Amino acid sequence: MNTPKPPYGPSTIAVHAGEARQKPTDAITDPIVCASTFTFANSQAVIDYIEQEQPREEYGRYGNPGEKIAEKKLAEMEGGEAALLFSSGMAAIVGVFMAKLNAGDEVIFFDECYHRSREFCAKHLARFGVTTNQVKACDYDAMEAAITPKTKLLVSESPTNPHMSIVDLERFVDIGRRNQVETLIDATLATPYNLRPIEYGVDYVLHSATKYLAGHNDLLAGVIIGTEEKLAAIRNLRGIMGAVNSAHNIYLLLRGLKTFELRMQRHNANGLAVAQFLASHPRVKRVFYPGLETHTYYEVAQKTMSGFGGLVTFTVKDADWRQTAAIVDAAQIPRIAPSLGGVESLIEQPMIMSYYECSPEDRQRFGITDNMIRMSCGIENTDDLIEDLRQALDH
Amino acid sequence: MKFRTRAIHVGNERDAHTGAVVPPIHVASTYVQPGAGDWGEFDYSRSGNPTRKNLEATLASLEGGCGALAFASGMAATHCATMLLNAGDHILAGSDIYGGTYRLLHKIVNRSGLQVSLASSSRLDELEAAIRPETKLLWVESPGNPLMSLTDLAACAEIAKRNGILLAVDNTFASPALTRPLELGADIVMHSATKYLGGHSDVLGGALVVKDTSLYDRLYFIQNATGAVLGPFDAFLVSRGLKTLEIRVREQSRTAQQLAEYLDADPRVARVLYPGLPLHAGHDIAKRQMEGAFGAMLSFEVAGDFALAKRVAESTELFQLAVSLGAVESLIEQPASMSHASYDAADRAAHGITDGLIRISVGLEAFEDLRDDLSQALDRAAKS
Ligand SMILES: Cc1ncc(COP(=O)(O)O)c(C=O)c1O
Ligand SMILES: Cc1ncc(COP(=O)(O)O)c(C=O)c1O
Numbered sequence: 002m003n004t005p006k007p008p009y010g011p012s013t014i015a016v017h018a019g020e021a022r023q024k025p026t027d028a029i030t031d032p033i034v035c036a037s038t039f040t041f042a043n044s045q046a047v048i049d050y051i052e053q054e055q056p057r058e059e060y061g062r063y064g065n066p067g068e069k070i071a072e073k074k075l076a077e078m079e080g081g082e083a084a085l086l087f088s089s090g091m092a093a094i095v096g097v098f099m100a101k102l103n104a105g106d107e108v109i110f111f112d113e114c115y116h117r118s119r120e121f122c123a124k125h126l127a128r129f130g131v132t133t134n135q136v137k138a139c140d141y142d143a144m145e146a147a148i149t150p151k152t153k154l155l156v157s158e159s160p161t162n163p164h165m166s167i168v169d170l171e172r173f174v175d176i177g178r179r180n181q182v183e184t185l186i187d188a189t190l191a192t193p194y195n196l197r198p199i200e201y202g203v204d205y206v207l208h209s210a211t212k213y214l215a216g217h218n219d220l221l222a223g224v225i226i227g228t229e230e231k232l233a234a235i236r237n238l239r240g241i242m243g244a245v246n247s248a249h250n251i252y253l254l255l256r257g258l259k260t261f262e263l264r265m266q267r268h269n270a271n272g273l274a275v276a277q278f279l280a281s282h283p284r285v286k287r288v289f290y291p292g293l294e295t296h297t298y299y300e301v302a303q304k305t306m307s308g309f310g311g312l313v314t315f316t317v318k319d320a321d322w323r324q325t326a327a328i329v330d331a332a333q334i335p336r337i338a339p340s341l342g343g344v345e346s347l348i349e350q351p352m353i354m355s356y357y358e359c360s361p362e363d364r365q366r367f368g369i370t371d372n373m374i375r376m377s378c379g380i381e382n383t384d385d386l387i388e389d390l391r392q393a394l395d396h
Numbered sequence: 397m398k399f400r401t402r403a404i405h406v407g408n409e410r411d412a413h414t415g416a417v418v419p420p421i422h423v424a425s426t427y428v429q430p431g432a433g434d435w436g437e438f439d440y441s442r443s444g445n446p447t448r449k450n451l452e453a454t455l456a457s458l459e460g461g462c463g464a465l466a467f468a469s470g471m472a473a474t475h476c477a478t479m480l481l482n483a484g485d486h487i488l489a490g491s492d493i494y495g496g497t498y499r500l501l502h503k504i505v506n507r508s509g510l511q512v513s514l515a516s517s518s519r520l521d522e523l524e525a526a527i528r529p530e531t532k533l534l535w536v537e538s539p540g541n542p543l544m545s546l547t548d549l550a551a552c553a554e555i556a557k558r559n560g561i562l563l564a565v566d567n568t569f570a571s572p573a574l575t576r577p578l579e580l581g582a583d584i585v586m587h588s589a590t591k592y593l594g595g596h597s598d599v600l601g602g603a604l605v606v607k608d609t610s611l612y613d614r615l616y617f618i619q620n621a622t623g624a625v626l627g628p629f630d631a632f633l634v635s636r637g638l639k640t641l642e643i644r645v646r647e648q649s650r651t652a653q654q655l656a657e658y659l660d661a662d663p664r665v666a667r668v669l670y671p672g673l674p675l676h677a678g679h680d681i682a683k684r685q686m687e688g689a690f691g692a693m694l695s696f697e698v699a700g701d702f703a704l705a706k707r708v709a710e711s712t713e714l715f716q717l718a719v720s721l722g723a724v725e726s727l728i729e730q731p732a733s734m735s736h737a738s739y740d741a742a743d744r745a746a747h748g749i750t751d752g753l754i755r756i757s758v759g760l761e762a763f764e765d766l767r768d769d770l771s772q773a774l775d776r777a778a779k780s
Contacts, residue, residue: 008765009765012760012761013762013765016725016759017714029716029727030598217418218417219418259596260724262760264640336410344639345417380404380643381405382397384398386401
């Protein structure tokens with residue numbers, strides 16, 4: 002079933018897409034091809050490969066059989082034409098920027114985003130003469146106003162991390178179209194199960210596959226999905242820069258994808274239940290979760306998403322950073338760790354985990370308050386997670 | 397903590413050295429000792445390995461045992477259990493058991509002077525009547541293979557207790573997500589971890605779980621002395637598989653139930669063997685013994701001969717033609733020509749394995765896709 006017929010359901014696609022029905026050696030799973038290089042029968046075979054651009058492997062940095070399978074599967078899951086895998090989500094982000102932007106170009110970002118994406122733009126892209134313009138998240142007029150003839154890319158996460166703001170993709174894409182600027186959505190927190198940016202006309206969909214796609218907190222990977230034409234230059238650059246993933250990691254990613262739909266159903270259910278519980282708890286001041294009617298972006302989320310994932314951010318009433326940390330420390334099931342989207346629940350206080358070295362002014366600018374907690378709900382039993390949070394809050 | 401939470405957390409404590417959320421894979425074959433004759437927790441990887449030990453801790457928790465042992469395959473686990481016995485002892489096994497277990501008992505274990513006989517474990521008085529003074533071990537499997545017969549495990553445990561013998565249950569088909577034999581009075585649970593526990597068709601493994609520490613010690617001694625242990629990479633993959641065990645088994649069972657009902661109403665199908673159908677002989681036991689679902693294995697008979705069943709099994713586009721079971725990919729096979737081909741025709745007939753029988757292992761694909769696939773295969777097979 003090399004290319005599943007369109008009517009196949011998401012779980013069938015996750016299990017089978019990209020894989021040959023009859024595989025080499027007839028094994029039910031694809032082999033892990035560790036080879037760093039691939040042999041040619043003779044010199045003429047090398048010449049044929051170069052002249053005819055034959056679809057075969059040459060050297061591990063340019064491609065690997067497992068990588069091709071994972072890319073096909075991810076592209077099908079996202080409803081896109083092609084996908085490119087990278088060694089991490091950051092490597093994928095860097096790959097797009099380096100391939101698409103030249104000195105003098107500008108890129109516009111909604112300002113709520115993964116702090117390392119922001120850091121790469123501010124500290125590194127700037128060194129190559131690329132200007133980054135940050136506008137307030139979901140302020141479409143501000144984004145459009147910031148566009149200049151040099152603007153090459155509009156970028157946002159959706160949902161954003163950790164505020165869970167939801168971008169109205171129709172408006173976002175429309176700005177890009179009217180101004181002839183390409184658009185990129187980092188949909189890591191949504192996944193193709195909950196959000197389909199390609200259907201809105203977004204040019205590039207990016208995921209830290211480290212998170213829900215791989216799903217088991219045991220590998221790093223990144224992926225970018227788009228048309229073959231748009232990805233060609235990025236693929237070429239990846240082969241030169243070398244931020245490719247390893248054959249072992251790719252196998253674990255493929256294995257993780259097989260249960261993707263099931264895991265997402267659990268993450269969505271746990272996220273919503275935990276958010277609802279927190280919203281009703283007297284010690285909780287505010288919950289950031291797109292599935293709650295009180296959330297600023299509830300309507301947009303209802304319109305664009307079919308579920309809201311496992312990430313829940315909340316603030317604690319009248320708590321300083323130490324009192325907030327005490328809640329994090331009292332939780333028994335979620336582990337204190339950065340990252341999200343795995344089967345194990347994780348918990349963290351953004352002020353300590355990701356923004357500790359920021360000035361208070363910067364934290365305020367990024368909307369990171371001292372009393373904020375971010376929890377990534379895994380796929381554990383819902384009641385266990387709620388009871389644990391209850392005891393941690395009552396601690 | 398509930399089953400699903402334990403599947404993720406027990407045996408997966410944060411790594412003390414690095415803080416890793418997923419414990420590292422420990423590949424070392426040997427361990428440096430504090431002093432000569434002074435032993436650390438681990439000495440040699442056959443005797444104990446941290447990655448294997450983590451998996452064993454999770455399995456023990458999921459099955460409600462005091463300890464578990466992980467083996468290189470399901471057969472290695474079963475073999476270890478039989479080595480508890482001495483020459484002259486007798487093993488009584490159910491008759492609807494995995495063909496490889498049958499082969500192990502009749503072609504290997506019997507050579508060490510053990511006696512073996514079979515009796516139907518769904519007819520309990522016959523089963524008890526087959527117990528001899530030398531019987532030391534009762535071995536049953538539920539649901540059975542390939543007829544999906546149900547064995548009343550609690551009743552078997554009473555028989556075993558009454559007769560002072562050990563009860564071992566091959567729980568491969570049900571998985572601990574649905575049935576926990578130790579809670580029903582069994583002494584030993586056996587698994588082919590190759591199936592639902594690993595769940596992704598990419599490891600061979602086996603396990604024994606027990607609730608009595610002295611029995612654990614005896615089995616551990618045998619495992620260490622004979623050496624059929626599970627390697628660390630495979631132990632890691634099984635641990636990873638266990639984290640989604642319950643959601644996989646429940647989803648696969650739900651789809652199996654829908655497929656069973658669909659096939660049951662289909663005139664092209666003569667008979668469906670699935671414990672979730674009210675008319676299945678084991679339905680009442682299954683309702684009691686399997687928690688909220690009836691498993692993801694089902695067999696059916698086409699109205700036709702050997703050749704028709706063979707064509708059906710060869711005509712699917714999603715179901716893949718292969719033995720084994722319990723994984724995310726759906727598999728189809730014809731027992732008469734594949735899993736039970738080693739039985740002669742008379743034995744197959746005696747065990748109810750007809751030429752028209754087809755066994756499917758329902759994976760994680762969407763129900764509608766699997767239904768459509770079976771339907772087109774039944775049509776295509778009838779036409780050609
Ligand atoms: C939204 C988002 N984008 C990108 C990244 C970076 O991905 P990675 O950690 O795989 O490099 C992360 C996570 O760290 C993230 O949360
Ligand atoms: C019910 C049952 N028990 C035992 C086994 C043997 O396990 P393994 O193949 O892992 O040795 C199998 C599978 O082949 C089985 O289906």
